[in-house]
Amino acid sequence: MKSSIKFLLNGVPKEVDFKTSAQLYPHMTVMQYLREGLKLTGTKEGCGIGDCGACTVCLAERDENGNTVINSVNSCLILLGMLDNKHLITVEGVAKNGVLHPVQKSLLERRGSQCGFCTPGVVMSAYTHYINNKEFTRESVESVLSGNLCRCTGYESIMEALLALESPSGVGTKVKLPQLNCEELVFTRGSSSYIKPYDLESLLKYKAEFPMYEMVSGASDVSVKRKVEENFDAKIIDISDINELKxxxxxxxxxxxxxxxxxxxxxxxxxxxxxxxxxxxxxxxxxxxxxxxxxxxxxxxxxxxxxxxxxxxxxxxxxxxxxxxxxxxxxxxxxxxxxxxxxxxxxxxxxxxxxxxxxxxxxxxxxxxxxxxxxxxxxxxxxxxxxxxxxxxxxxxxxxxxxxxxxxxxxxxxxxxxxxxxxxxxxxxxxxxxxxxxxxxxxxxxxxxxxxxxxxxxxxxxxxxxxxxxxxxxx
Ligand SMILES: Cc1cc2nc3c(=O)[nH]c(=O)nc-3n(C[C@H](O)[C@H](O)[C@H](O)COP(=O)(O)OP(=O)(O)OC[C@H]3O[C@@H](n4cnc5c(N)ncnc54)[C@H](O)[C@@H]3O)c2cc1C
Ligand code: FES
Ligand code: FES
Incomplete structure (x- = not known):
């Protein structure tokens, strides 16, 4: 049983021990962790319920077969405890040594940004597609940006900027992951609890012991409900990394x-x-x-x-x-x-x-x-x-x-x-x-x-x- 999670943040190893980090909870959203915990405010907070895409980040993880997969996700929905064993890339990690990434450069040069509020989210959606070595076609860009709202630039110049990109091959496989540690995470503070089992047998045991605890998988319903109810207390069983369920x-x-x-x-x-x-x-x-x-x-x-x-x-x-x-x-x-x-x-x-x-x-x-x-x-x-x-x-x-x-x-x-x-x-x-x-x-x-x-x-x-x-x- 462990009280901490380990992950990479923009290539840098991170450990959050919930026993000693009084301000941090495994059930806070990744967006809260980035903006309030780390002051990494490049990730924007718009709707807070998965609708606008301003908070989009890139997440690399192992799939159920142990292969590395890299996806765009909404940081306002996923929870900090879900980052265990993963690599989170935020907009701060996209440019290297002061040199803009091709996605950023193209958006800049082709006027794909005006007020800039949506831009970090647009960058992260396009960056994820880019490092997965996928082609930028009109159809694929429409899908890639399906979760990103822009209220001032107009989508056509964003589209043009992304269509001008070419994906180099072989980049996606280079995203590193931390060493896998499937010890259960168990956290309690005040009236909040967060349990993260890594296998089905253990999950069923916890479900028998705590039938009223809420399970969380993609968190797209649970996080919206918590936001609407403004309830920070939680009794959660995180089932997002149980391979048998995938x-x-x-x-x-x-x-x-x-x-x-x-x-x-x-x-x-x-x-x-x-x-x-x-x-x-x-x-x-x-x-x-x-x-x-x-x-x-x-x-x-x-x-x-x-x-x-x-x-x-x-x-x-x-x-x-x-x-x-x-x-x-x-x-x-x-x-x-x-x-x-x-x-x-x-x-x-x-x-x-x-x-x-x-x-x-x-x-x-x-x-x-x-x-x-x-x-x-x-x-x-x-x-x-x-x-x-x-x-x-x-x-x-x-x-x-x-x-x-x-x-x-x-x-x-x-x-x-x-x-x-x-x-x-x-x-x-x-x-x-x-x-x-x-x-x-x-x-x-x-x-x-x-x-x-x-x-x-x-x-x-x-x-x-x-x-x-x-x-x-x-x-
Ligand atoms: C912006 C937005 C757009 C959406 N658009 C659509 C849409 O177009 N169409 C649509 O149908 N829905 C839509 N939804 C609703 C939502 O995304 C879906 O219902 C989603 O499939 C919920 O899955 P989740 O894994 O994120 O659930 P979570 O939020 O993780 O969990 C929801 C509930 O399911 C329970 N649960 C999860 N896994 C299990 C399990 N294995 N066994 C028992 N209980 C379980 C949990 O205990 C929890 O109470 C949208 C939601 C958002 C926020
Ligand atoms: S803040 Fe709008 S989708 Fe996350
Ligand atoms: S640039 Fe202003 S919302 Fe997109």
């Missing part, structure tokens, strides 16, 4: 995905099996959020408008729920039990998602309806998967978000479509079925009438897209 495995006809693998990694893996996932999950929050946020964190929140559960429902996914000494597998359809409620017991965790490998006749349509492409919560979501057998629809699975107090399937629609011919008439008739199944609500994201109209129209969009895809593939 592993991916193919077992028989199923893809097993660790519950706390990042959404960005889930996107990459699932889109190999379900091509539509790439576009669908690219609209989830922003790249820095997706680099840390997890599927478990999303379904735990049980939001009616979360993007993950409708997708899982349409894939026919199951979840493995575990506690010390036992596990159970439940269908995702059984997970939500009411508004913001689910069946997870206090001593249980979500260990993994079990997602069927689709057969070659299976099709999947995923659509998130939101006002903006990036960084927007959905008004409603429609996901549907089915098998096409000689022109007939079979084995239909649906997932709707934003149409009811919980994300849920439409069994009536599934029944209606089953056995019918795959043609426009079938999907036109299905509009009335959807209208009967849901009585939607009006809120700031959309009126009930709007939601229902979109839900009906999406049936036709679904038909057209699947037809186009099959015509194009010659099936």
């Amino acid at each position: 592993r991916v495995d193919i077992q028989g006809k199923n893809i097993i995905i660790g519950s706390n693998l990042s959404i960005e990694s889930v996107k990459d893996i699932l889109s190999r099996y379900y091509p539509g996932v790439e576009e669908y999950l690219s609209a989830f929050a922003s790249l820095p959020i997706r680099n840390k946020a997890s599927m478990a964190g999303s379904v735990y929140g049980a939001s009616a408008v979360g993007d993950i559960m409708p997708m899982l429902l349409a894939m026919g996914a199951k979840m493995k729920l575990s506690c010390a000494g036992s596990s159970r597998v439940v269908d995702c359809r059984e997970f939500n039990s009411g508004y913001r409620k689910h069946i997870l017991q206090e001593n249980e965790i979500i260990e993994s998602f079990i997602i069927p490998v689709p057969g070659k006749d299976r099709v999947l349509f995923l659509h998130k309806q939101s006002k903006r492409k990036d960084m927007d919560i959905s008004a409603m979501t429609f996901c549907i998967g089915f098998k096409l057998d000689k022109g007939f629809i079979k084995d239909v699975l649906t997932g709707y978000g934003g149409m009811a107090p919980i994300p849920r399937p439409s069994p009536i629609l599934e029944q209606f479509l089953t056995g019918r011919l795959f043609n426009e008439e079938t999907f036109t008739l299905a509009k009335d079925v959807v209208a009967k199944d849901f009585s939607t609500i009006s809120d700031m994201r959309g009126s009930a009438g709007y939601r229902m109209m979109v839900a009906k129209n999406l049936l036709i969009k679904c038909f057209n897209e699947i037809k186009r895809g099959r015509d194009g593939s010659g099936n």
Whole structure:
């Protein structure tokens, strides 16, 4: 058991011992640590809740297989205790010996900065892409900057500055990491506690002992909640570095995905099996959020408008729920039990998602309806998967978000479509079925009438897209 963490900060080894550093807590955000603890104020504080990107930093760490991965992350969301064994690079560490990094130089020369408030965040997003040796194309820059707001320069000059860059090869692999030390971190001060286990067995033991402690994985929900509630006391189990919860495995006809693998990694893996996932999950929050946020964190929140559960429902996914000494597998359809409620017991965790490998006749349509492409919560979501057998629809699975107090399937629609011919008439008739199944609500994201109209129209969009895809593939 240890009371300290060790990491690299801009290449310099750092040790924070929480027993002796009275001003520092493992549950303070990395942004608070940088700005208030170290007076490294290059990292800016904007919204404090993951929306603006002014606080973006670069984080190098080992993935579940021990490989070094380097990601942009929001320092206003991740917690100081999460830095253990990692290398944090801030905007102060980008220029070397007074010489600007090519990203900074290009932004300067091509007028990619005016007031400069967003610039450190823009630099860190682009720098992370650069040291990962990735190409700067219009499409990749849009994704890289999906979490960075600029309110005065105008995005085009930032875009031009980044498009003018060329990535040299071989730089990313040079980012060092400290020696790995997986001793558990245990911290208590006053009414606050922070426990960081490094393996599943230990986590389940702590969860049994402290069922009321809040687990933190990507911290994108927990940190926003704490900011809104302004509550600095915390009782936290940090599960962000438990490799068993990030592993991916193919077992028989199923893809097993660790519950706390990042959404960005889930996107990459699932889109190999379900091509539509790439576009669908690219609209989830922003790249820095997706680099840390997890599927478990999303379904735990049980939001009616979360993007993950409708997708899982349409894939026919199951979840493995575990506690010390036992596990159970439940269908995702059984997970939500009411508004913001689910069946997870206090001593249980979500260990993994079990997602069927689709057969070659299976099709999947995923659509998130939101006002903006990036960084927007959905008004409603429609996901549907089915098998096409000689022109007939079979084995239909649906997932709707934003149409009811919980994300849920439409069994009536599934029944209606089953056995019918795959043609426009079938999907036109299905509009009335959807209208009967849901009585939607009006809120700031959309009126009930709007939601229902979109839900009906999406049936036709679904038909057209699947037809186009099959015509194009010659099936
Ligand atoms: C700016 C911003 C934009 C967002 N955009 C979107 C969006 O477009 N679409 C969308 O759907 N959501 C969005 N979200 C919501 C949020 O990012 C997701 O819900 C995210 O997936 C939460 O995952 P996390 O790992 O960060 O959760 P955390 O904050 O770490 O944890 C949240 C909760 O989940 C529980 N939990 C985590 N892992 C487990 C586990 N293995 N077993 C049991 N319980 C667990 C924790 O105990 C905690 O109570 C957004 C959030 C922010 C801040
Ligand atoms: S301060 Fe706005 S995203 Fe962190
Ligand atoms: S330069 Fe002013 S907000 Fe971007």
